[in-house]
Amino acid sequence: xxxxxxxxxxxxxxxxxxxxxxxxxxxxxxxxxxxxxxxxxxxxxxxxxxxxxxxxxxxxxxxxxxxxxxxxxxxxxxxxxxxxxxxxxxxxxxxxxxxxxxxxxxxxxxxxxxxxxxxxxxxxxxxxxxxxxxxxxxxxxxxxxxxxxxxxxxxxxxxxxxxxxxxxxxxxxxxxxxxxxxxxxxxxxxxxxxxxxxxxxxxxxxxxxxxxxxxxxxxxxxxxxxxxxxxxxxxxxxx
Numbered sequence: 001x002x003x004x005x006x007x008x009x010x011x012x013x014x015x016x017x018x019x020x021x022x023x024x025x026x027x028x029x030x031x032x033x034x035x036x037x038x039x040x041x042x043x044x045x046x047x048x049x050x051x052x053x054x055x056x057x058x059x060x061x062x063x064x065x066x067x068x069x070x071x072x073x074x075x076x077x078x079x080x081x082x083x084x085x086x087x088x089x090x091x092x093x094x095x096x097x098x099x100x101x102x103x104x105x106x107x108x109x110x111x112x113x114x115x116x117x118x119x120x121x122x123x124x125x126x127x128x129x130x131x132x133x134x135x136x137x138x139x140x141x142x143x144x145x146x147x148x149x150x151x152x153x154x155x156x157x158x159x160x161x162x163x164x165x166x167x168x169x170x171x172x173x174x175x176x177x178x179x180x181x182x183x184x185x186x187x188x189x190x191x192x193x194x195x196x197x198x199x200x201x202x203x204x205x206x207x208x209x210x211x212x213x214x215x216x217x218x219x220x221x222x223x224x225x226x227x228x229x230x231x232x233x234x235x236x237x238x239x
Contacts, residue, residue, distance in 0.1 A: 131143075131146070137161075137164070137170045137214075140172075140191070140214040140215050140218060141157055141160050141161055141164075141218065142157070143215050144160070144214075144215045144218035144219050144222070145157060145160070147204060147206065147207060147215070147219050148204075148219055148222055148223075151204055151219075151223075153204070153219070153222050153223050153226050154222075154226050154230070154231040154232075154233075155222040155225070155226070155231055155232040155233060156231075156232075156233055158233075159231065159232045159233030159234075159235075160218060160222065160232055163192060163221075163232055163235055164191045164192060164218070166237075167188075167191065167192050167193040168190065168191050168192070168193060170191065171191070172190055172191050172212055172213075172214040172217065173190075173212055174189070174190065174191070174193065175187050175188070175189050176188040176189075176193055179238075181195050189211050189212060189217075190211055190212055190213075190214070190217035190221075191214050191217050191218055191221075192217055192218060192221035192222075193221075193238075194211065194217060194220055194221045194224070196211060198220070198221075198224055199211045199216075199217070199220045199221075201224075202220045202221075202223040202224040202227070203216070203220050204216075204219045204220060204223055207219050207220070224239075225239060
């Protein structure tokens with residue numbers, strides 16, 4: 001150090017000023033060494049070297065791995081959420097489809113029941129409402145034959161019509177007041193000229209008990225003819 005302080009090319013002898021400067025520098029250096037050598041406990045320790053500084057290792061590999069792991073976890077979570085949502089949506093669609101199917105089945109069952117009920121009602125109405133016939137000779141014969149069919153009484157339209165025209169000319173109020181029955185006080189009456197005792201004996205239930213009723217008269221007379229002659233078709237004269 002002293003060597004560097006002396007200017008190059010001059011005498012090695014020091015003047016007073018230079019000696020004072022060197023002495024000052026030395027004193028300062030000694031003070032600095034003394035301060036660093038005294039610990040907090042008051043003991044004097046001489047330290048030859050400073051404690052080594054810990055080295056910190058930096059690496060980007062772990063950060064990248066962590067980022068990748070987080071990204072993967074997020075992707076996996078998103079897939080799970082999507083799968084759950086898809087499953088819920090499928091379950092909702094299935095429930096809706098099942099609900100519609102159940103409602104459709106119930107509607108079909110209800111419709112079938114209502115259809116059966118309507119059919120039964122129509123049948124009842126059909127049974128309850130008697131068939132209508134015109135109030136003339138044709139209607140009387142056809143209605144009489146329908147009743148005869150239910151009771152097993154034979155007789156064709158032609159056979160009945162032929163005998164009516166011969167007996168009364170189609171007049172339901174006709175009375176025979178000249179034959180033997182009239183002489184005996186029991187004249188023949190109605191379309192097929194039936195005497196009251198015969199009408200009463202062969203009257204068919206469900207028909208009128210009035211001997212002048214055209215339908216009741218035809219049915220009772222045909223019932224009598226079936227018993228005596230097999231059928232009204234076999235009658236060609238007074239019977």
